[in-house]
Amino acid sequence: MEFAKAEVKAILEKYGLRKTNCRLDVLQLLLSKKHALAHADIEEALGDRYDRVTLYRTLYTFEEKGLLHGINDSSGAAKYALCHESCDEHQHQDNHIHFSCTTCGQTYCINEVQIPKIQLPKGYKAASLQFTAQGICKNCSAASI
Ligand SMILES: [Zn+2]
Ligand SMILES: [Zn+2]
Ligand SMILES: [Zn+2]
Secondary structure, eight states, rough: OOOOOHHHHHHHHHTTTTOOHHHHHHHHHHHHHHEEHHHHHHHHHTTTOHHHHHHOOOOOOOTTTTSEEEEEEETTTTTTEEEOSSOOOOOOOOOOEEEEETTTTOOOEEEEEEEEOOOOOOOOOOOOOEEEEEOOHHHHHHHHH
């Protein structure tokens, strides 16, 4: 799915971000994918248009502003996905589970499913909670029929 540049610009505006080319390209890329992207995926997709540091900064800024969230699946590299809930620069509220497909290797946000509430022992305060299910994703199970 191609997102119009105007739409991408409007999102940056909404989040109070300056419209640099790198931000526009990264956001457009993330909007066009249904799955989360690792830094290396983004680097590969954008070619050598931006250096590593610029990309890191862009992802960092997006995460800070509540535009995307990092996911730790079992691949070892952090992946990034757009936030669909009411995240902002003060707080992320991505309480959904993630699904990591062992066939295609992609990680998806399952926005419909909330992370179950857990009861921690006294003295423990969780700052964040990650819940990643592993198995075969919708696309891969459809392809195997
Ligand atoms: Zn978020
Ligand atoms: Zn899959
Ligand atoms: Zn997610």
